Amino acid sequence: MRLSVVLPLCFLVNICFAAGQKKPPGNSAPQGAIENGQSLFLQNCAFCHGRDAAGGETGPDLTSSKLVAGDVAGSKIGVVVRNGRPQKGMPPFDFSDQQIAELSAFIHAEKTKAASQQGGRRGVDVADLQTGNADAGKQYFNGAGGCSSCHSPTGDLAGIANRYQGLKLEQRMLYPEGAAATATITLPSGEIVTGRLAYRDEFTIGLQDASGWYHSWPAAGVKYTISAPAEAHVDLLGKYTDGDIHNLMAYLQTLR
Amino acid sequence: MKLACFFIIALASSLPLLSQGLDPAALLNPPKDSWPGYHGDYSGRRHSALTQITPENVNELGLAWEFQTGQKAALKCSPLLVNGILYFTVPNNVWAVDARSGHEIWHYTYPANKGFHIGQRGVAMYKDWLYFTTPDAHLLCLNARDGSLRWNITIADSHKGYWTTMAPLVVRDHIIIGVSGDFDNLRGFLRSVDPETGKMQWTWYSTPPVGTPNATSGGMTWMTGTYDPDLNLIFWGTGNPTPVLNGKPRPGADLYTCSIVAINPDTGKLAWAFQPSPHDTHDWDAVETPVLVDADFSGKPRKLLMQTSRNGYFFVLDRTNGKNLLTIPYGPVNWAIGVNENGEPVPNAAKEPAQDGRLIAPDEGGLTNYRSPSFDPQTGLFIVDAHPSYGIYFAKQADGTFGWAGADYGIWGKGVLDAIDYKTGKICWTHELGPGGSGAGVLTTDSGLVFTGDALGNVLALATTDGKTLWHAGAGAPMESSPITYELDSRQYVVTGSGGVLFAWALPVNSGHATSK
Numbered sequence: 001m002r003l004s005v006v007l008p009l010c011f012l013v014n015i016c017f018a019a020g021q022k023k024p025p026g027n028s029a030p031q032g033a034i035e036n037g038q039s040l041f042l043q044n045c046a047f048c049h050g051r052d053a054a055g056g057e058t059g060p061d062l063t064s065s066k067l068v069a070g071d072v073a074g075s076k077i078g079v080v081v082r083n084g085r086p087q088k089g090m091p092p093f094d095f096s097d098q099q100i101a102e103l104s105a106f107i108h109a110e111k112t113k114a115a116s117q118q119g120g121r122r123g124v125d126v127a128d129l130q131t132g133n134a135d136a137g138k139q140y141f142n143g144a145g146g147c148s149s150c151h152s153p154t155g156d157l158a159g160i161a162n163r164y165q166g167l168k169l170e171q172r173m174l175y176p177e178g179a180a181a182t183a184t185i186t187l188p189s190g191e192i193v194t195g196r197l198a199y200r201d202e203f204t205i206g207l208q209d210a211s212g213w214y215h216s217w218p219a220a221g222v223k224y225t226i227s228a229p230a231e232a233h234v235d236l237l238g239k240y241t242d243g244d245i246h247n248l249m250a251y252l253q254t255l256r
Numbered sequence: 257m258k259l260a261c262f263f264i265i266a267l268a269s270s271l272p273l274l275s276q277g278l279d280p281a282a283l284l285n286p287p288k289d290s291w292p293g294y295h296g297d298y299s300g301r302r303h304s305a306l307t308q309i310t311p312e313n314v315n316e317l318g319l320a321w322e323f324q325t326g327q328k329a330a331l332k333c334s335p336l337l338v339n340g341i342l343y344f345t346v347p348n349n350v351w352a353v354d355a356r357s358g359h360e361i362w363h364y365t366y367p368a369n370k371g372f373h374i375g376q377r378g379v380a381m382y383k384d385w386l387y388f389t390t391p392d393a394h395l396l397c398l399n400a401r402d403g404s405l406r407w408n409i410t411i412a413d414s415h416k417g418y419w420t421t422m423a424p425l426v427v428r429d430h431i432i433i434g435v436s437g438d439f440d441n442l443r444g445f446l447r448s449v450d451p452e453t454g455k456m457q458w459t460w461y462s463t464p465p466v467g468t469p470n471a472t473s474g475g476m477t478w479m480t481g482t483y484d485p486d487l488n489l490i491f492w493g494t495g496n497p498t499p500v501l502n503g504k505p506r507p508g509a510d511l512y513t514c515s516i517v518a519i520n521p522d523t524g525k526l527a528w529a530f531q532p533s534p535h536d537t538h539d540w541d542a543v544e545t546p547v548l549v550d551a552d553f554s555g556k557p558r559k560l561l562m563q564t565s566r567n568g569y570f571f572v573l574d575r576t577n578g579k580n581l582l583t584i585p586y587g588p589v590n591w592a593i594g595v596n597e598n599g600e601p602v603p604n605a606a607k608e609p610a611q612d613g614r615l616i617a618p619d620e621g622g623l624t625n626y627r628s629p630s631f632d633p634q635t636g637l638f639i640v641d642a643h644p645s646y647g648i649y650f651a652k653q654a655d656g657t658f659g660w661a662g663a664d665y666g667i668w669g670k671g672v673l674d675a676i677d678y679k680t681g682k683i684c685w686t687h688e689l690g691p692g693g694s695g696a697g698v699l700t701t702d703s704g705l706v707f708t709g710d711a712l713g714n715v716l717a718l719a720t721t722d723g724k725t726l727w728h729a730g731a732g733a734p735m736e737s738s739p740i741t742y743e744l745d746s747r748q749y750v751v752t753g754s755g756g757v758l759f760a761w762a763l764p765v766n767s768g769h770a771t772s773k
Contacts, residue, residue, distance in 0.1 A: 039370055043347075043391075047374035051417070051439055055663055058620065089666075089692070094328070123663055124613070124650050131612040167665070170613070170648070175668040201690060201712040202725060234668055237646045238588060242606075242614050 029073075029105030037106030040099055048090070053110040058089060061123045062107050063114035074104035087177055126166035129249050137251025140244050145236065147248075150229055153255050161253045170249055174237065179230030183207045186223040197226055277384040277400065278338045280426055284485055291337040291740045293480075294378055294423040300482035300545040301631040304741045307703040308748035313763060314705060314717045314727045320749060320762040321358030325351070330736045331753030333378035334423065334628070334697075337742045342751070343381065343400070344758060347373040347391050347421075352403060355744055358760060364403035366390050371414045372436070375736075377480065377626075378423035380431065382451040387431050389420035395433055397454060409454040411435060417442055423480050427490060427521040430457060434477025434492070438539070439659050441466055441498045444475035444513070448524060458524030462494045462512045472506035474498035475513040479543040479626050484559070487576060489518045489527055491561055493543035496536050501609040501651045501662025509534040514542040516563060516571075518578060528578030531600050532565040537608045538591065538649060539620045539664075540567040547631050547638070553581055553679060562678055564629055564640040566622030567591075569601055570681050584681030586674055587644045588617040609651035609662045619647030619666045627697035628738035630706070632720050637675040637684060639706055639720075643693040645669030669693050671711045675723060685723040697738020699750070707750055709735030715752050715759070731759060 029037075042051065048059030055061035062068050071077045078100040084092035095103065141147040151157050164172055171177075181197040183205060198214055199206035205224055206216035278292055286292050288306060295302060309317060325331065327346050335344035341361060342353045348369070352361040371391025379398075380387040385406060386398040392414040397406040411433060412418035417440030425432040430448040437444075444462040449455060462475030474497040481492035497506055497513035512526075514533035519526055532542040547562045553572065561575035568589035572582035580599025592601035607614050621643060629640035646669070651662030671689030676682070689696075690711030699707040705726070706718040713734050717727040733755030741750045750761045 039368070042370045043368075043373040047372055050660065051372075055660060056439060058666070060665075061663065087692075128611050128650065128652065129613065171665060171667065174615070174646075174648070201710060201714060202688075203714070203728060237615065237617070237668060238590075240615055242610075242612075245615060246612055 029101075029108070033102045033105040034109045036099075037102035037104070037109075040095070040103050041106050044093060045103075052114070053107050054114055055123065063111040064123045068107055068111060071104055071108070074100035077104045077107060124167040129166055129170060129246070132243070132246030132248070132250030134247070134250040134254050136243075137247035137249065140247055141251055145244065145248065146232075150232065157252070157255050159256060161256045169252060170245070173248060173252060174245070175233045176230050179228070181226055181228035181230070184225050184227070185217060187217070188221065197228070200226070276339050278381045280382055280428055283426060288743045289337075289340075291335070291742050292381060293336070293426065294334050294380070295480065295482060295545065295628065296740060298483040298485065299548040300628070301547055301549065301633070302545075302628045302697070302699050302738060303630055303632060304699065304701045306701055306741055306743055306748045308743065309701065309705060309717075309750065309763060310703040311705060311719050311726055313767070316763055316767055317717065317727050317729075317750075317761050318764060319729075320747075320760040322760070323351070323353055323358045323360070323758040325349070325756040325758070327756045329373065329375075330733065330755055331758060332375035332421075332736050333753070334738050335740055335751055335753075335758070336379060336381055337740065337751075338381055338400075340744060341400075342758075343379050343386060344753070345376040345378055345388065346756070347376045349376075350379060350386065350388055350398065350403060352400070353758070355742070355749070355760070358758075362403040364388075364398055364405075366396065369414075372419035374419070374436075375421050377421055380424035380426050382426050382429075382431065385451065387424045387426075387433075387451075389422055389424065389433060391419050391421075393418040393420045393435060395420070395424070395431075395449065395454065397451075407454050409449070411447065412437070412445075416440060420478075422478050425480050425483065425490065426451070427483050430521050432481070432490065432521065434479070434481075436476050436478040436495075438474055438476055438496055438498055438500060441473040441658055442476075443473055444477055444494060446477045446492060446519065446524070448521065460517075460519055460524045460526065462515070462517070463497070463510075470505070470507055472497040472510035472513055474500075474510075475515070476541070477543070478541070479545070482546050482548050483521065484548055484575060487518075487559070488520060488522070489575070490521045491546040491548065491575065492517050492519060493541065493546060493563070495541035495543055496533075496539045499657050499659060499661035500539050501537055501649060501660060501664065502655060502657055503535055503537040503608055505657045506535075510536065514540060514567070516542060516546050516561070516573070516578075518575065530571070530573055530578045530580065530598075532563065532569060532571060533567045533603070534600050535603055536567070537603070537651075538567070538616060540565070540622050542566065543626060544624060545628050547629065548575060549631055549633070549678070551633070551636070551678070560678070562631065562638055564624050564638065564642070564676070566618075566625060567601065568618050568623040570638070570676055571599070572678060582679075582681055586640070586676055586681065586683060587623045587642050587672075588646070589623070590615075590617045609649035609664065611650065611652040613648045613650050615646055615667070616649050617646050618643060619645040619669055620664050621645065621666065621669070621693070625695060627695055627736070628699075630698040630700040631678070632700040632706075634702065634704070635675075635720055636678055637720065638678050639673060639675050639698050639700060641689070641694050641696055641698060641708060642672050642674045643669050643695075644672065645693070671695070673698070673706070673708060673718070673723065675720075687718060687723040687725075694734060696735035699739040699741060701741060707739045707741075707752070709752065709754065713754060715754070715761070729759075729761070731755070731757070733757075
């Protein structure tokens with residue numbers, strides 16, 4: 001269930017990111033709204049996103065976020081705030097329209113402030129990730145990394161550098177969060193059910209079948225196998241050198 | 257003196273028969289119908305001698321009651337239980353609840369404020385008074401009878417970036433409090449105040465004054481320490497240095513950040529220090545519970561201190577002098593080039609955050625975090641909620657030298673419960689807890705049970721010997737606190753928090769398992 005709820009949201013967020021930098025909306029919100037937004041932000045958001053919205057313990061810098069750049073009075077921020085981003089550890093918040101607008105006003109005010117500051121900014125630019133060697137990355141892709149056993153530069157990865165850039169590309173390269181897994185379940189009757197893995201803990205296994213319906217069984221009462229090819233990325237995390245990662249990034253960025 | 261004693265006896269005899277409040281001496285050896293401090297007792301083992309709930313009958317465990325805080329904030333506290341009343345918190349809120357029925361006795365709310373509302377770990381109790389830290393770095397003294405405010409003092413300036421979340425530690429007539437605040441370059445400190453007046457008794461600073469050339473700031477003291485009455489030392493973990501990800505402005509080990517320190521509770525003087533993460537650049541606070549165990553090590557009875565540190569290493573120290581006995585990773589770790597002669601990991605300079613990124617294990621949340629581990633004396637197992645994980649760390653000149661001074665991103669992680677043999681560091685069993693990580697605390701009991709939670713919101717009871725699941729209940733949200741247990745009316749309760757709900761679990765009243773009095 002978790003997966004099926006979360007995936008469309010990630011998709012939405014990716015679309016938002018891909019939408020590109022728009023002209024920042026003018027910060028015409030009244031001071032009172034900004035102050036109310038600041039109170040809300042400090043109480044609910046600041047620990048992860050920083051007191052100045054420029055990134056904190058676990059949350060990204062919002063002042064350089066493309067989603068924020070495209071937000072008008074909470075239009076984009078509100079969606080993320082109300083749904084959360086459970087896979088990234090962000091809980092949903094039940095805020096009123098007015099609270100969302102105030103929160104947005106504060107974040108935009110901090111964005112304006114950050115843009116006027118020299119240095120001190122946190123975040124990762126595309127230019128930061130250009131230290132690798134594309135040829136060495138290609139060699140790693142086809143050799144030691146074993147990437148080519150699942151991926152192809154002319155198949156699934158064709159044009160990947162047009163779909164993801166910079167940090168986003170690197171994060172997905174290292175671990176494609178939310179990648180689909182397939183569950184194949186053998187019921188006591190011998191019937192076999194296959195679908196997208198939707199839930200699994202020690203006690204319950206759930207899947208979404210081809211028609212979109214969710215089904216679950218007691219894990220102890222059925223036999224099941226999970227096919228999660230993206231988990232091969234986890235094995236690589238213990239093997240990469242930082243150089244391998246930078247070279248792979250250089251190579252992937254040639255796949256336009 | 258004699259006169260004074262007479263006076264006290266005379267006064268005591270005029271009081272009602274039912275005692276209330278908490279004599280701080282009770283913290284030395286808590287009765288089974290109490291959980292009077294953050295860790296239960298002073299040792300930080302989070303282990304109980306109670307045996308009514310056993311591996312054989314735990315499958316009958318059920319809900320005795322639940323308490324709905326009605327708050328968005330998750331319970332991150334360890335409740336206190338004193339005289340049949342539970343005291344627990346979320347930021348700005350304290351409740352007193354009847355531990356038998358789960359009904360509210362009183363609810364205190366602190367006024368809205370602009371401090372960090374990241375979490376609240378619980379209250380401390382001294383006689384009739386509760387001590388509560390606030391998001392804007394104040395310490396409140398509340399009357400435990402009705403939750404009324406007795407006094408409110410400022411611990412640190414929240415406008416500079418300090419906040420507080422921790423449950424104070426009571427040692428005799430000392431209320432010992434620590435602070436949080438690593439988003440700014442601030443000086444960490446530990447403070448003892450008078451329980452009656454809130455007046456400062458001493459302050460110990462973990463780092464030099466801000467602005468000292470080539471010196472670090474930081475070293476926040478944001479988790480409750482432990483105490484050895486025989487040595488008369490408190491043991492406390494300190495947090496990361498600042499700037500957090502940029503180590504260049506603070507060359508060297510950055511003492512006493514990411515350290516375990518032993519301090520005299522009467523004077524605030526440092527007795528010894530050990531540093532799990534010299535020159536940290538990954539936000540790995542060493543504030544995880546310093547667990548005190550008296551047991552054999554290398555064939556000799558020792559006074560030990562153990563910590564599963566956020567940086568991925570398990571440490572065993574001799575707590576009389578801080579000397580290291582064992583340093584060993586308990587999961588994937590890739591940031592050190594070895595261990596020095598003092599038993600401290602030596603950071604690999606090539607793994608400091610860099611402009612083009614460095615892949616680091618564990619991630620910033622660490623291989624474990626602040627929720628309590630548990631030590632089971634019967635098996636010698638140190639049981640910890642672990643988080644095998646990887647993150648990428650960035651820092652460049654433009655990120656400056658203030659506060660975070662860089663950026664980092666979690667890549668992958670999962671939750672496992674690891675049972676570590678304290679003598680060797682060998683992991684005897686591992687129980688998978690689910691994707692991302694669990695973060696639940698751990699409680700063990702003398703009957704051979706482990707209580708914790710998984711990443712999906714299940715409360716679990718496992719067999720201590722092999723980690724097999726014996727009982728579970730879906731609680732609707734992951735446990736972000738550490739379980740406690742106590743016995744009331746011959747019935748053992750296990751109390752856990754998930755989301756904004758506190759659950760009390762017990763065997764059925766007429767199950768025949770109740771201990772006879």
